[in-house]
Amino acid sequence: MSRAPGADLPEDPDFLWDNPDPKPAYDVVIVGGGGHGLATAYYLAKVQGITNVAVLEKGWLGGGNMARNTTIIRSNYLWDESSGIYEHSLKLWEGLEDELDYPILFSQRGVLNLAHGLQDVRDSVRRVNANRLNGIDAEWVDPGQVKELCPIVNTSPDVRYPVLGGTYQPRAGIAKHDYVAWGFARAATVLGVDLIQNCEVTGFEIVRGRIAGVETSRGRIAAGRVALCAAGHSSVVGALAGLELPLASHPLQALVSELLEPVHPTVVMSNAVHVYVSQAHKGELVMGAGVDSYQGYGRRGSFHIIEDQMAAALELFPIFARAHLLRTWAGIVDVTPDASPIVGLTPVQGLYLNCGWGTGGFKATPGLGDCFAHTIAKDKPHPHVEPFTLERFVTGALVDEHGAAAVAH
Structure with a gap:
């Protein structure tokens, strides 16, 4: 069942998402169908107006860390940089159920x-x-x-x-993790995003320093831009594009x-x-x-x-x-050396990175999705994620949140 981009959410409450075959080409391909990948796709379509988007998931949507976390949401981090992204996310959490028109049980x-x-x-x-x-x-x-x-x-x-x-x-609390994934997936589908399950990324096509396509278990997909949201497997996926990540x-x-x-x-x-x-x-x-x-x-x-x-x-x-x-x-x-995420551009033009959230990924889901979508669309880091670029491990401008991440939450 296909839907026109921008169509209203279906009245059928049991509808979640379509399961299309991959098209030959997309403007943006997102690798990873967890919370961050789905949220990024939703905000690309909803806020940035980019709807020719595919989310590739090697298993089933929301079946990785999104299904295995313990759902705590908070923004009381020590450093300005961390509190900025997490507070932005918490504010989005507070209106997310109404925006997605889906019960996420945010308490x-x-x-x-x-x-x-x-x-x-x-x-x-x-x-x-x-x-x-x-x-x-x-x-x-x-x-x-x-x-x-x-x-x-x-x-x-x-x-x-x-x-x-x-x-x-x-204001902190918990939400139902799988409902959050389903809500983002449902809303992204209605906006025209293709959610492609059982599609493992096996390589990247890079031409003269720029991303050109993605090799998958279901064939090659041409891509104008590619965003990595592979959580614990980010170093493995990044290595396919020649990235050696500090993870x-x-x-x-x-x-x-x-x-x-x-x-x-x-x-x-x-x-x-x-x-x-x-x-x-x-x-x-x-x-x-x-x-x-x-x-x-x-x-x-x-x-x-x-x-x-x-x-x-x-x-x-x-x-x-x-x-x-x-x-x-x-x-x-x-986990990164400073226990803070990596979000932003990479040495490969058109390839964007989101990883290193350690134990804090779930609580950042809507905020990261919004900021990462902005980063991809503008080819420039959103102000909330600008402190978390890969370059900080060269410049030494680390955001050390080991104290905030001492217990996994």
Whole structure:
């Protein structure tokens, strides 16, 4: 079922997207059908007016990291550059359900980052002040206020890591990850974008330093411009175009419990005990921690990571001692030396790069899509992503967010 570009969203709520065969040529080809690829295609068509666009996905749409993340959305990053892109994204999240005309279950239940030591307190207060200077809602809360925000947190002083307070961002929250992917895919399809599944990119055609086409498992596709949104496999895909990227890919594990009655009202994170916990819409507890230390592309990780994060969760939430683990999974995160993304132009003319989001990709989905679409259309980085170009690893103008990414969230 094909639709004219710019047509209204279909009245049939069950319609999601078409599954066309690839055309011989497109103005823009996007490699990667996850959240970032789909959002970029949507904003290219909606905002930039470029509708002759194909999104190529080697598996199924939204089946990679988009389906494997833990859905936390926030903008309380330390540095101006990071808070700029994440706050831009959060503002788009706040109106995204209406814009896409699709239920993404965005719940602004707040995010609470706990402090357990004096240095934790100093760093947390510093971040609150930096957030406020950037117009971001952030506040410091003492242990009593922590207990008010989340009554099930153990705030007793007689524990290994007592809660000394925390930072709180009220506008932060969670959304339903697969609904977000489906909403962007549905809207992009209606605007004329081709979403092509089971189409693996196997190479790039580069003529006199400029991109000319993409080789795929379904044949060659000519392209005026190509955008890479391959997340954990970005270094592999980039190498096909001769790019050597400063990325390390690691498995990142998470887990969910059995379904429980509503008991956990917000999102709680702790770097000291190294865990974060939220409760999904259906009722399961969603928990995660840090990446596996080894590099690889496998979607499962080490058992000790699960064991450690379960122990950490029980330190904060003794009430969960008898909860049962339902399932675990892993995604593949691509991490840069400064724990900040890479977005912008490449040495190959007409080839654009979006990678290195590490553990922060989901929360950036709409903001990155908007800014990356602008970058592709104008052949110039959007102001919000200009600090994150590949050249910073030559100039030394790094945006070090290791503190913000110490726990995967």
